[in-house]
Amino acid sequence: MTSRYVLREGRPGRVVVARLKPGSDLLLSLQEIAVKEGMEAGVILSGVGLLDEARLRNCRSLPKEYPITDENRTFLSFNRPLEILALSGDICMAEGEPIVHAHLTLSSVDDDTIDVIGGHLIEGCVVFGFAEIILMELEGIDMVKNMDEETRTLQIFA
Amino acid sequence: MTSRYVLREGRPGRVVVARLKPGSDLLLSLQEIAVKEGMEAGVILSGVGLLDEARLRNCRSLPKEYPITDENRTFLSFNRPLEILALSGDICMAEGEPIVHAHLTLSSVDDDTIDVIGGHLIEGCVVFGFAEIILMELEGIDMVKNMDEETRTLQIFA
Amino acid sequence: MTSRYVLREGRPGRVVVARLKPGSDLLLSLQEIAVKEGMEAGVILSGVGLLDEARLRNCRSLPKEYPITDENRTFLSFNRPLEILALSGDICMAEGEPIVHAHLTLSSVDDDTIDVIGGHLIEGCVVFGFAEIILMELEGIDMVKNMDEETRTLQIFA
Numbered sequence: 001m002t003s004r005y006v007l008r009e010g011r012p013g014r015v016v017v018a019r020l021k022p023g024s025d026l027l028l029s030l031q032e033i034a035v036k037e038g039m040e041a042g043v044i045l046s047g048v049g050l051l052d053e054a055r056l057r058n059c060r061s062l063p064k065e066y067p068i069t070d071e072n073r074t075f076l077s078f079n080r081p082l083e084i085l086a087l088s089g090d091i092c093m094a095e096g097e098p099i100v101h102a103h104l105t106l107s108s109v110d111d112d113t114i115d116v117i118g119g120h121l122i123e124g125c126v127v128f129g130f131a132e133i134i135l136m137e138l139e140g141i142d143m144v145k146n147m148d149e150e151t152r153t154l155q156i157f158a
Numbered sequence: 159m160t161s162r163y164v165l166r167e168g169r170p171g172r173v174v175v176a177r178l179k180p181g182s183d184l185l186l187s188l189q190e191i192a193v194k195e196g197m198e199a200g201v202i203l204s205g206v207g208l209l210d211e212a213r214l215r216n217c218r219s220l221p222k223e224y225p226i227t228d229e230n231r232t233f234l235s236f237n238r239p240l241e242i243l244a245l246s247g248d249i250c251m252a253e254g255e256p257i258v259h260a261h262l263t264l265s266s267v268d269d270d271t272i273d274v275i276g277g278h279l280i281e282g283c284v285v286f287g288f289a290e291i292i293l294m295e296l297e298g299i300d301m302v303k304n305m306d307e308e309t310r311t312l313q314i315f316a
Numbered sequence: 317m318t319s320r321y322v323l324r325e326g327r328p329g330r331v332v333v334a335r336l337k338p339g340s341d342l343l344l345s346l347q348e349i350a351v352k353e354g355m356e357a358g359v360i361l362s363g364v365g366l367l368d369e370a371r372l373r374n375c376r377s378l379p380k381e382y383p384i385t386d387e388n389r390t391f392l393s394f395n396r397p398l399e400i401l402a403l404s405g406d407i408c409m410a411e412g413e414p415i416v417h418a419h420l421t422l423s424s425v426d427d428d429t430i431d432v433i434g435g436h437l438i439e440g441c442v443v444f445g446f447a448e449i450i451l452m453e454l455e456g457i458d459m460v461k462n463m464d465e466e467t468r469t470l471q472i473f474a
Contacts, residue, residue, distance in 0.1 A: 005340060017248075059424075101448070138331050243435075267390045
């Protein structure tokens with residue numbers, strides 16, 4: 001089994017706690033927070049709350065050659081109450097701007113069955129009531145995305 | 159798309175690592191830890207382990223007007239081995255007491271199929287063997303829940 | 317309801333951000349990072365990315381007496397694109413070596429249906445493209461696993 005990686009070290013910095021209000025788009029709010037707070041490197045520590053709409057991106061096929069493109073992806077929309085079970089990811093710099101990269105896990109109920117869905121966070125996930133988001137800035141580390149030759153995409157530490 | 163939020167900053171504080179023993183109720187243990195350790199603001203960094211019973215709350219319908227009440231919710235119980243895949247959330251103060259707000263993701267197997275469920279953590283999630291929980295206190299931030307006029311519920315930074 | 321636990325305190329230490337490259341085994345990479353970086357206590361803050369193979373362990377039955385063994389477990393393999401939705405867990409010392417204990421949540425799509433699976437992270441989860449992993453070392457705490465009489469397994473703070 002292979003084990004190849006690039007690695008850098010940083011230090012924990014300030015923690016930003018945000019409550020998103022009704023109607024807010026989850027990704028756009030995170031993006032706006034990262035930009036306005038000037039967070040150039042960070043990690044999502046926690047995200048909980050409720051959505052009444054969601055849109056998620058998943059990968060349905062793998063390309064023979066990198067990069068993965070939208071031809072490999074499925075975009076699905078949901079209109080129902082969805083609990084935010086987990087929000088994972090980080091904040092990096094790409095092309096001079098902070099960019100939030102996050103994956104989302106959501107639950108809903110249909111009669112007595114719980115259905116859990118998830119995927120890459122894109123625009124279209126809308127808060128109902130509230131969402132509590134906790135981010136931690138990372139200090140002493142450059143989390144900048146540059147073109148990576150191997151995967152032919154923007155990657156940290158490339 | 160809307161992006162409305164309230165935001166405050168804090169600093170990382172002490173980290174509390176707890177191993178819950180067999181038969182412990184997950185939420186009640188978290189609550190007891192928060193109270194005994196005097197954690198007035200915190201974030202759940204990680205939770206893994208195994209349950210042999212779970213009870214979860216999900217939202218099945220949205221009210222025409224806030225607040226969401228139990229009329230909008232479904233409470234479901236499960237009696238089987240369930241791995242704790244993720245535990246997300248935070249610790250705030252509400253009505254003078256630390257309160258843990260957490261969402262839980264769980265997996266089980268039936269023959270060769272993995273079933274993932276999740277929802278809002280309530281009483282009735284019982285540890286089998288062990289659960290390892292890691293909390294981080296937040297310093298320099300008031301995470302107090304007060305009545306929010308818009309959602310007609312207790313909210314942080316209201 | 318019972319609430320029994322053992323608890324210790326530590327402090328946030330350095331943060332390690334790693335990008336795993338194509339073909340890397342997720343668990344083995346985490347293990348190698350923990351060993352090479354000399355992390356004796358830590359927490360997984362975040363994990364996102366894509367796999368093209370996964371292998372997961374779940375618990376299908378409970379023993380009448382501890383410990384849980386492989387007789388109680390189901391090991392399942394998956395060959396398809398799988399988004400890493402969440403990676404939870406910690407790094408402890410067991411028998412003189414750092415050991416990563418993690419649980420994984422994954423999503424895939426089949427036509428227009430999202431399927432979410434998860435379980436205990438074992439060898440056989442292979443990165444496609446990249447995975448971004450963020451670990452935080454914990455200082456001032458001994459997270460050493462010793463034999464626990466009650467569960468008859470290695471446990472922290474036993």
